[in-house]
Amino acid sequence: MRRLRWLVPTIYIVFLLLPIYWLVNMSFKTTNEILGGFSAWPQNFTIASYVEILTNPVWYNGYISSITYVVLNTVISVAVSLPAAYAFSRYRFLGDKHLFFWLLTNRMAPPAVFALPFYQLYSAIGLFDTPFAVALAHCLFNIPLAVWILEGFMSGVPKEIDETAYVDGYSFPHFFVRIFMPLIASGIGVTAFFCFMFSWVEMLLAKSLTAVAAKPIAAVMTRTASTSGYELGLLAAAGVLTIIPGALVIYFVRNYIAKGFALGRV
Amino acid sequence: MTRTWNNRAWFMVFPVLALVAFNAIIPLMTVVNYSVQETFGNNLFFFEGVKWYEEVLASSRFHAALWRQFLFTGTILLIEIPLGVAIALAMPRSGPWVSVCLVLMALPLLIPWNVVGAMWNIMALPDIGLLGHTLRQLGIDYNFTRQPGDAWFTIVLMDVWHWTSLVVLLAYAGLRSIPDAYYQAARIDGASHWSVFRYIQLPKMRRVLTIAVLLRFMDSFMIYTEPFVLTGGGPGNATTFLSIDLVKAALGEFNLGIAAAMSIIYFLMTLLVCWIFYTLMMRGQDQ
DSSP states (O other), X not given: OGGGTTHHHHHHHHHHHHHHXXXXXXXXXXXXXXXXXXXXXXXXXXXHHHHHHHHOHHHHHHHHHHHHHXXXXXXXXXXXXXXXXXXXXXXXOTTHHHHHHHHHXXXXXXXXXXXXXXXXXXXXXXXXXXXXXXXHHHHHHHHHHHHHHHHHHHHTSOHHHHHHHHHTTOOHHHHIIIIIHHHTHHHHHHHHHHHHHXXXXXXXXXXXXXXXTTOXXXXXXXXXXXXXXOOHXXXXXXXXXXXXXXXXXXXXXXXXXXXXXXXTOO | OOOEEOTTHHHHHHHHHHHHHHHHHHHHXXXXXXXXXXXXSTTOEEEOTTHHHXXXXXXXXXXXXXXXXXXXXXXXXXXXXXXXXXXXXXXXXXXXXXXXXXXXXXXXXXXXXXXXXXXXXXXXXXXXXXXXXXXXXXXXXXXXXXXXXXXXXHHHHHHHHHHHHHHHHHHHHHHHTSOHHHHHHHHHTTOOHHHHIIIIIHHHHHHHHHHHHHHXXXXXXXXXXXXXXXXXXXXXXXXXXXXXXXXIIIIISOOHHHHXXXXXXXXXXXXXXXXXXXXXXXXXXXX
């Protein structure tokens, strides 16, 4: 019994990797071969799909705009959440509990509810079809999450540290940047990871807030799939390329990832 | 931690408040506006009161979507939570394999949601997909675009694939926070595996499991992109969940009043459940 325990995670990981393998497999086949019949690995190995994506501006611009709004959103979310999370973890103030709950409700609000009004709002202020629109719209659910995670990590730092720093004559901004932020560096990393993650995977808002110029890669995929017939090979290759940035960032935060999912409060 | 009373903390919260309010309150008020008005085009609006709400609450279409939504959320919670806990219990506690497991398991969480849908579409194609082909070889007449049962099976399997890792990671974080002394004490007392799980591991995982149920409930309740890409809500309306139905009404049929009233009802429901979980979680934290 004990000795066979490793089988459980192994089987689970194989189950996780099967669809990914299938996607990679498809991406190295020609569309004709894919539609021709079932084969467990490519018979005529080709990288034509990848070449097409990396040389055609319609495709690679999709990647550039996706990365642009994701990075913008991560920077904005973390920057404004840091002081707010500090306030929630250190002070009591009028309406703090209600405010915290209200923030959380926005993480829980279904994006479908907001798709149409967002389109009107961002058209009205002239940001429609720019990366800024998507970056700001994703703040709706990323800021509450960032505040939640950071607050968890900050509450783990004893308050005596703040008090000692003030006694030593540090001003608040100086203390915050020089002493406090290094103490919760892993928390900031994890928070940035989560903002990156949720902005990267969200598609409903990203798609409805962009038309041509700032179209995210995943929207390029759906549209290409429907307009130019059913180019499964291209679709699969584009899919594989969207997995890579995620895999890279996971690797960097692998030691903190579990704690991060528990919102810093295990 | 004791927190000092200081109303100037509002200044630190203000940027967050402004950004989120801009994104939450203006669109929400737009939706509220639509939900009480009738329009005949040309930007002419008439006040209608609660007519749309009555219509939505009485419509069998809304009831059907709501029922499907609860069935789906219930099913995936019943599968993902126990499965996630079981996998977390079987994971190695230390050593080089921990990182490998964590990175591989987190992989599905970082894939854009429409890619997840497209991926499972390719996987489930009846003749050329790995899943579809295998099931057909086993003699099962599998076709997720024609048979509602198969469509459900594929969507549930996709969600289990996509999100069980979240439960695993949370449960694992909870398990790792248990000091070794607890296990030693249990061994001295001669406790069985079951009692170790029931009286040590489960209580220690309570808080993270609450977070897991909360996140899984909310995210599955607002699921849109993955089933939309995989089945488009079909065959027929068999997999039309609330968000899909809502987008259909708002953007497909341009029934703004109905869609807005649906949005508000939908939003209030998530709010209620969110509040219940939040209260439970905060109570757990105070203890």
